Amino acid sequence: MDDARVGALFILLSGTGFGTLGVLGVVAGDAGLSIPTVLFFRFGLASVLVTAALAARGELELLRGRNLAAGVGLGAFGYAAMSGLYFVGLEYMTAGMVGIVLYTYPAFVLVLAAVFLEERVGRKSIAALLVTLGGVALITGADPAAADPRGVGIVLVAAVVYATYITISRTALRDVSAPTLTAHVLPAAALTFLVIGAATNSLAMPQTAVGWGSVIGIAALGTAVPIFAFFAGLSRIGAGPASILSAVEPVVTVALGAVFLAEPVSVVVIVGGLLVLVGVVLVPRRQ
Incomplete structure (x- = not known):
């Protein structure tokens, strides 16, 4: 199996892991956990898992200088900001509309990658992007009446x-x-939500087995594993294709929602899922 295919598999694994976040997030919310609490435990526990794994393999390395600043900045101001804005957006719009707006991010990635990374944006990439976004729109159940302008703005910033x-x-x-x-x-993102939670007095320990199970699942299945997989795939196939392949995430979310939360799956959702898969197949191996 060549390096490009391995990279694609890593990105699909990442999308599958991130796809568990929706169901686990609902469970955590039903257990009474606040957004800062969920995200603090998400990134904090994931940090422990990642550090332990690297230490066990003898690969734990501390960054310095510019690289340290980049790592901390990506966590504290990048990943944390996107996660926080996503959950805030849910307070203004339906989950479907938030999903649609957030998944405009591949278009931004293609532009940024072309400008700053000199990655080629060919017709096949554009076609794959359009097909995939069309599928995502169907899967998440577009509802124009639920498109609160404030929510759209917040989630567009997240994208x-x-x-x-x-x-x-x-x-x-x-x-x-x-x-x-x-x-x-991961620890930089955790620190961000520790500060936010402390400042807003919204941090709390999970009080039930369900609460603990949800945050542990979010940290392991929904964060540590998919982030590792995403970076591994990103280095092999490039930012543009990686962002498109990651659109498998809503397919997984819809399937898990149907199985574990009894959410309805309509013909439109099935067609949307097929479009996403077609988009995945159309993605070039490398740009």
Whole structure:
């Protein structure tokens, strides 16, 4: 199996892991956990898992200078900002509309990658992007009446932040290994939500087994594993294709929602899922 295919598989694994966040997030919310609490435990526990794994493999490395600043910045101001804005957007719009708006980020990635990383944007990439976004729109159940302008603005900012995060991550990987960068991104994001939670007096320990199970699942299945996989794939296939392949995430979310939350799956959702898969197949191996 060539390097491009391995990279694509890593990105698909990442999207699958991130796809569990929706269901686990609902469970955490039902357990009474606030957004800062969920995100603090998400990144904090994931930091422990990643650090332990790297230490066990003898690969734990501390960054210094510019690389340290990049890792901390990506976590504290990139990934944390995108995650926080996403959850704030949910307070103004339906989850479907938030999903649609957030998944405009591949378009921003393609532009940023072309401008700053000199990656070629060909017709096949554009076609794959359009097909994939069309599928995502169907999957998440577009509802124009639920498109609160405030929510649209907040999540559009989240999409731009995420696109910038992806592009800068690709640049950082030229000097730093993906696992090492991940080990610095996660604790920085955790610190951000610790500060926010303390400032707003909204941090609380989970009080039930369900609460603990949800945050542990979010940290492991929904964060540590998919972030490792994403960086590993990103370094192999480039920012543009990686962002398009990541659109498998809503397919996984819809499937898990149907199985575990009894959410309805309509013909439109099935057609949307097929479009996303077609878009994945159309993605060029490398740009």
